[in-house]
Amino acid sequence: xKLTISDLAKMTGLAKSTISGVLNNKDGFSEKTRQKVLQAAxxxxxxxxxxxxxxxxxxTKTIGLVIKDIANPFYSxxxxxxxxxxxEYGYTVFLCSSFEDxxxxxxQIQAMLSRRVDGLIVAPLLEEVTFDHLFDLKAKSVPFVLxxxxxxLDSSYVEFDDYDGGRQVTEHLLExxxxxxxxxxxxxxxxxxxxxxxxxxxxxxxxxxxLRPEFTFEGAQELAxxxxxxxxxxxxxxxxxxxxxxxxxxxxxxxKAFQSEGLxxxxxxxxxxxxxxxxxxxxxxxxxxxTYEAGKALARTLFGRIFGGPDTPPQRIVFDEKLVVRSSxxxxxx
Amino acid sequence: xKLTISDLAKMTGLAKSTISGVLNNKDGFSEKTRQKVLQAAxxxxxxxxxxxxxxxxxxTKTIGLVIKDIANPFYSxxxxxxxxxxxEYGYTVFLCSSFEDxxxxxxQIQAMLSRRVDGLIVAPLLEEVTFDHLFDLKAKSVPFVLxxxxxxLDSSYVEFDDYDGGRQVTEHLLExxxxxxxxxxxxxxxxxxxxxxxxxxxxxxxxxxxLRPEFTFEGAQELAxxxxxxxxxxxxxxxxxxxxxxxxxxxxxxxKAFQSEGLxxxxxxxxxxxxxxxxxxxxxxxxxxxTYEAGKALARTLFGRIFGGPDTPPQRIVFDEKLVVRSSxxxxxx
DNA sequence: AAAATAAATTGAACCGGTTCAATTTCCTGT
DNA sequence: ACAGGAAATTGAACCGGTTCAATTTATTTT
Numbered sequence: 001x002k003l004t005i006s007d008l009a010k011m012t013g014l015a016k017s018t019i020s021g022v023l024n025n026k027d028g029f030s031e032k033t034r035q036k037v038l039q040a041a042x043x044x045x046x047x048x049x050x051x052x053x054x055x056x057x058x059x060t061k062t063i064g065l066v067i068k069d070i071a072n073p074f075y076s077x078x079x080x081x082x083x084x085x086x087x088e089y090g091y092t093v094f095l096c097s098s099f100e101d102x103x104x105x106x107x108q109i110q111a112m113l114s115r116r117v118d119g120l121i122v123a124p125l126l127e128e129v130t131f132d133h134l135f136d137l138k139a140k141s142v143p144f145v146l147x148x149x150x151x152x153l154d155s156s157y158v159e160f161d162d163y164d165g166g167r168q169v170t171e172h173l174l175e176x177x178x179x180x181x182x183x184x185x186x187x188x189x190x191x192x193x194x195x196x197x198x199x200x201x202x203x204x205x206x207x208x209x210x211l212r213p214e215f216t217f218e219g220a221q222e223l224a225x226x227x228x229x230x231x232x233x234x235x236x237x238x239x240x241x242x243x244x245x246x247x248x249x250x251x252x253x254x255x256k257a258f259q260s261e262g263l264x265x266x267x268x269x270x271x272x273x274x275x276x277x278x279x280x281x282x283x284x285x286x287x288x289x290x291t292y293e294a295g296k297a298l299a300r301t302l303f304g305r306i307f308g309g310p311d312t313p314p315q316r317i318v319f320d321e322k323l324v325v326r327s328s329x330x331x332x333x334x
Numbered sequence: 335x336k337l338t339i340s341d342l343a344k345m346t347g348l349a350k351s352t353i354s355g356v357l358n359n360k361d362g363f364s365e366k367t368r369q370k371v372l373q374a375a376x377x378x379x380x381x382x383x384x385x386x387x388x389x390x391x392x393x394t395k396t397i398g399l400v401i402k403d404i405a406n407p408f409y410s411x412x413x414x415x416x417x418x419x420x421x422e423y424g425y426t427v428f429l430c431s432s433f434e435d436x437x438x439x440x441x442q443i444q445a446m447l448s449r450r451v452d453g454l455i456v457a458p459l460l461e462e463v464t465f466d467h468l469f470d471l472k473a474k475s476v477p478f479v480l481x482x483x484x485x486x487l488d489s490s491y492v493e494f495d496d497y498d499g500g501r502q503v504t505e506h507l508l509e510x511x512x513x514x515x516x517x518x519x520x521x522x523x524x525x526x527x528x529x530x531x532x533x534x535x536x537x538x539x540x541x542x543x544x545l546r547p548e549f550t551f552e553g554a555q556e557l558a559x560x561x562x563x564x565x566x567x568x569x570x571x572x573x574x575x576x577x578x579x580x581x582x583x584x585x586x587x588x589x590k591a592f593q594s595e596g597l598x599x600x601x602x603x604x605x606x607x608x609x610x611x612x613x614x615x616x617x618x619x620x621x622x623x624x625t626y627e628a629g630k631a632l633a634r635t636l637f638g639r640i641f642g643g644p645d646t647p648p649q650r651i652v653f654d655e656k657l658v659v660r661s662s663x664x665x666x667x668x
Numbered sequence: 669a670a671a672a673t674a675a676a677t678t679g680a681a682c683c684g685g686t687t688c689a690a691t692t693t694c695c696t697g698t
Numbered sequence: 699a700c701a702g703g704a705a706a707t708t709g710a711a712c713c714g715g716t717t718c719a720a721t722t723t724a725t726t727t728t
Contacts, residue, residue, distance in 0.1 A: 052714035386684035
């Protein structure tokens, strides 16, 4: 059915190796043969079998991308960046979602390895349990780049300065006179969320303040979680004067809840997010994260390693997070 | 470096074929051998090479997904659905984005084929030029499913009843008394946009009305395009009383433009969208599209074909679009 | 015109699996 | 103890490429 190199060999009366050589632009072939091969390949619509090629060359021209959830704008934008760079290199990307499950993450990485990807980009879940699977990658000297560093693992990574982002919003709120601040954190598996929370706590405590447990929420992930947090806040007799959401999606959920109950932002409560997603139309004060650029950087770093060989020194790239002041934070009457 | 089946054979003193057989759960092996093989594989951490396996079995356990833009929530949600079903089948998905370019679309499909994917899901761009590459797939009897049917191509597809969606919004607007309606269409390569526009025109003309050219915009794709359209409308002395946007992202852009200029929706202009994206917090009257379900349906249909063989009759699945009335459309003072 | 050198082409082995006919080993019944 | 049949194991060919030493062909040189 499918045309193979041997078929072409038969048709042109040349040897397999000749066909292969010409098709791979190796030199040492006469112009005549070259033309004959090229012509035949063109005419019969020969499509090389990358699987077979991969088997002998060990290069599959394929990279794996393991993220948490493609439906989240943060990851879809990052993915776009990765894809674009991969395309430039003639690479195709395997997309895997861990769906926030540690076991799935391991499985997906395993699947990528058995498919012999040339390299991996992983946005690992943070788990108490173990990073064995990542250390394994290193031990096997599979080229890989992480989104976010992993303690003790001397690997390439791209990360955002989430701690600093958290610092910036918190200080901004303090400057505007807020003293009672709430925090809607993400899943405990999110490094970004943890860092932001930690920064917030640090800054507050440096000012002699603290996050009150009843104003601290955990596990927010989707819009619906934000809505729920919003509802809870509405139901409270006493509320923080400002709420930091660990990402824009959650913030949007809170906005939605507030809107439907007629609670006004920032008059009745100030609100901030993280990511600065494109689809935001609410004038949310947030922290912008260069997701798309990070995706590109991840891919570029990975290719650096793939082509540079195992002795390429690990690269660490940190992107800054930048406060974007809009109008969801009011100056609090102290 | 990597452990192969031959290595295991050497270590256990058995034949390659025995190792392979046991690992693939074929029967006809003694319990003793079976254990010996399994044990060794486990102990030395054997990972099968899917590339090699793919070469001889012709099954790569891989499908290709070619979409336009992963950063668009419509596609990222659809992708999530595809991925989830693929995962159930132990398949991994290659993600390709055409970035709205017809040539890239062809290339990506080609790349997938040379990687010998077991099947393809394609959201094809609509182009005057040609669907040759899709007809080719059929000719080569590569299993594939399209998002949206292609005229003359008798293939499996999943689509939305975009015409009916367009009908619904338009009628809704007419019922609410709107007579001067604008339309912000997408790229001409979008089937959905075309169908919706066509429906709108049909309904209007059935009521003796028409879309005025100056209220009809083309090529809207991202939020920024919506913003621009919004600005243009603001600058007009005379405006339509309602604007149908071909998707929520564009609608969001219009909302953004209006908000910044203080133009009120729906008081000064009514607005509708399509998709009913999760991140919508603006009470936009829109048409909901079961993107995620469509992704799952696409994948399931594809697997039906992959496992059912070439004689599987083409499946056509049409998902309904449903008007979701919120509060961005007012009853017009005629 | 023969020898030396350079250029072009080829054949066989290999990558890591799968497959299946052929062979070997193990039981069973007599 | 042995023939016969069933069960277990094996070896070789194959999938479709790449690689490279060896061979063949062409071109120079003397």
